[in-house]
Amino acid sequence: MKKFRSISATMLFLILVAKLVTSSANERPICTDLTDQRYPAISGARIVWADVRNGNWETYMYDLRTGKKNRVTLGINNQRYPAIWGDRIVWADVRNGNWDIYMYDLATGAETPICTNPGFQRHPAISGDRIVWEDYRNGNPDIYLYDLSTHREIPICTDPNYQEDPAISGDRIIWMDFRDGNWDIYMYDIATGIETAIYTDPYSQRYPGISGDRIVWADDSSGTWDVYTYELSTGKKTQITSGLNSQRYPAISGDRIVWEDYRNGNADIYLYDLSLTPILCPPVPHSDSYEY
Numbered sequence: 177m178k179k180f181r182s183i184s185a186t187m188l189f190l191i192l193v194a195k196l197v198t199s200s201a202n203e204r205p206i207c208t209d210l211t212d213q214r215y216p217a218i219s220g221a222r223i224v225w226a227d228v229r230n231g232n233w234e235t236y237m238y239d240l241r242t243g244k245k246n247r248v249t250l251g252i253n254n255q256r257y258p259a260i261w262g263d264r265i266v267w268a269d270v271r272n273g274n275w276d277i278y279m280y281d282l283a284t285g286a287e288t289p290i291c292t293n294p295g296f297q298r299h300p301a302i303s304g305d306r307i308v309w310e311d312y313r314n315g316n317p318d319i320y321l322y323d324l325s326t327h328r329e330i331p332i333c334t335d336p337n338y339q340e341d342p343a344i345s346g347d348r349i350i351w352m353d354f355r356d357g358n359w360d361i362y363m364y365d366i367a368t369g370i371e372t373a374i375y376t377d378p379y380s381q382r383y384p385g386i387s388g389d390r391i392v393w394a395d396d397s398s399g400t401w402d403v404y405t406y407e408l409s410t411g412k413k414t415q416i417t418s419g420l421n422s423q424r425y426p427a428i429s430g431d432r433i434v435w436e437d438y439r440n441g442n443a444d445i446y447l448y449d450l451s452l453t454p455i456l457c458p459p460v461p462h463s464d465s466y467e468y
């Protein structure tokens with residue numbers, strides 16, 4: 177009996193420690209409005225996402241330095257999948273009757289069409305002068321790039337299978353690829369012209385983001401969608417979130433990761449800071465409902 181009490185006391189202590197640990201400051205909500213906030217992206221202290229609070233998808237931005245949140249794009253058309261680099265925001269827009277890629281400069285207020293091909297262009301990403309997106313002009317999703325400095329558009333991957341949701345950091349372009357029968361992460365290096373399979377286990381790796389040597393993606397290997405980091409130089413994979421509800425669409429800038437989170441019953445935006453001691457986020461059970 178005495179031994180049992182001592183084990184119970186140890187367990188209670190461990191539970192208390194676990195509670196303290198999981199309430200660490202690694203993770204925090206950025207926007208938990210009751211409508212859906214989706215497809216976040218981050219550049220330095222600026223976080224953008226698509227927000228449906230006004231009845232159509234618009235781009236919102238939160239600045240970690242000022243704590244200010246504001247709507248960036250206006251209009252009645254659906255604007256989804258925003259991405260940001262410095263003052264430049266890119267997104268996919270249906271104003272012309274099919275998905276196109278547009279750019280907005282926060283410093284000048286100028287809006288520029290980037291690709292208005294009659295096919296679907298979605299899921300853009302930006303790094304410096306380079307903008308990449310997923311393009312359906314060839315009858316299946318491929319990866320295309322536009323360079324703002326040369327005004328040239330070039331195909332990056334036109335494999336006949338599905339290549340979707342690219343991300344870019346410097347010379348590195350990554351995307352999710354279905355050519356092996358499940359979603360994997362592939363990379364193209366602009367400097368070398370070489371395409372590489374980065375991560376190809378039998379589970380789904382989707383919605384990748386990249387910042388320098390670090391890649392993030394959502395992975396269903398735990399049974400639900402969780403966010404993982406992967407270091408290109410070491411091949412080390414680390415689980416960031418856990419729980420029965422979904423964390424998807426991660427993006428990364430330096431030590432900061434943002435994602436779309438369903439723990440509160442609708443899509444919210446959360447932030448995780450890797451510069452603090454990495455700790456697995458607490459599981460929060462909840463049901464999900466979302467479209468791709």
Ligand SMILES: [Ca+2]
Binds near residue numbers: 275277294295296
């Ligand atoms: Ca189009």
Ligand SMILES: [Ca+2]
Binds near residue numbers: 317318319333338
């Ligand atoms: Ca393809």
Ligand SMILES: [Ca+2]
Binds near residue numbers: 358361376379380
């Ligand atoms: Ca896979």
Ligand SMILES: [Ca+2]
Binds near residue numbers: 208
């Ligand atoms: Ca929400």
